[in-house]
Amino acid sequence: MSAKGNYELLCLENPLLDIQGVGDEKLLEKYGLKANDAILADPEKHMGLYEDLIQNYKAVLIAGGAAQNTARGAQYILPSESVLYIGCVGKDKYGETLENICKEAGVKTEYLYDEKTPTGRCGVVITGHNRSLCTDLAAANNYKLEHLKQDHIWKQVENAKVYYVGGFHLTVCVPAIKALAEEAASKDKPFILNLSAPFIAQFFKDPLDEVLPYVDILIGNETEAAAFAESHNIDTKDVKKIAEAIANGPKKNTQRPRTVVFTQGTDPTIAVTAQEGGKADVKEVPVHAIGEEKINDTNGAGDAFAGGFVAGIVQGKPLEKAIDMGQWLAKLSIQELGPSFPQPKQTYSS
DSSP: OSBOOOOOEEEESEEEEEEEEEEHHHHHHTTTOOSSEEEEOOOOTTTTTHHHHHHHOOEEEEEEEEHHHHHHHHHHHHBBBEEEEEEEEEESSSHHHHHHHHHTOOOEEEEEEEEESOEEEEEEETTTTTHHHHHHHGGGGGGGHHHHHHHHHHHHHHSSSSSEEEEGGGGHHHHHHHHHHHHHTTTOOEEEEEEOOOHHHHHOOOHHHHHHHGGGGEEEEEEHHHHHHTTTTHHHHHHHHHHHHHHHHHOSSEEEEEEEEETTTTTTEEEEEEEEGOOEEEEOOOOOOOOOGGGGTTTTTTHHHHHHHHHHHHHHHHHHHHHHHHHHHHHHTTTSSSSSOOOOOOOOOH
């Protein structure tokens, strides 16, 4: 590839500021949170969490929003000017912070600015190697298709070669996701969706099912796979069989067989690609081992995996190599604070 990219990768989702602190059982209990989960904040119940983290748990502010993390991760590997990220932020200092962090990472942002609503935030409670995410979407919830369809932005959509959408956006603006998905299907370009969290398959099944026929590559983890199976009456707990059922589901662009990639923590990553006659090709890729003592923070590990993986897809790498790139970047990320990557920049090696 040339020294510079041409914004081949376009990512869409919910830009958030992570407010991350090391908590304890007491804090989780106080706000009714599970140790390893991701939920949307309840206005009645969770609004005190953010200030609580800042005042009492030495919280740090980090750029978040799953697909924004993934965009930064992919740009870490790809040549400069390879990644464009779209979402909605408030016209405030937190929005500015996000923009600056993306700029430093080399990610181009095309934000919709909401004049009336503050930038979204995510309370991140770290307990041991677990992380609990509680998101107040705020401005991120106000993304609109009209922004995407503006001439100067739609030209960039048409220019992109690979589309990546975080599943959390299924709660925000399905028409924007479908516009990207239809563009991808009509031009035979890869459309990648991340399941993002168990609650997406559980409570946003209809929008997920509306988008799924367009999905060329679906990414998730073992708990998201289980939630998908349960909400879609797939009667098995076997991650490979769940992936097989999804891979062989209905598809708009029949020129590309669907691939489903499920990570399983320290267990091998499963990749299942649909084949003719309802069969499937199953691959298992081992993770990059790392000593417990080196793990600093698992917040954003899945986003980092997606970043490395999607970078591999942009570069036209074979599936197993792209997965290995994801494992490599996730391993780097969990040694840092929050969803971030070591500087000076490291170069991928298998």
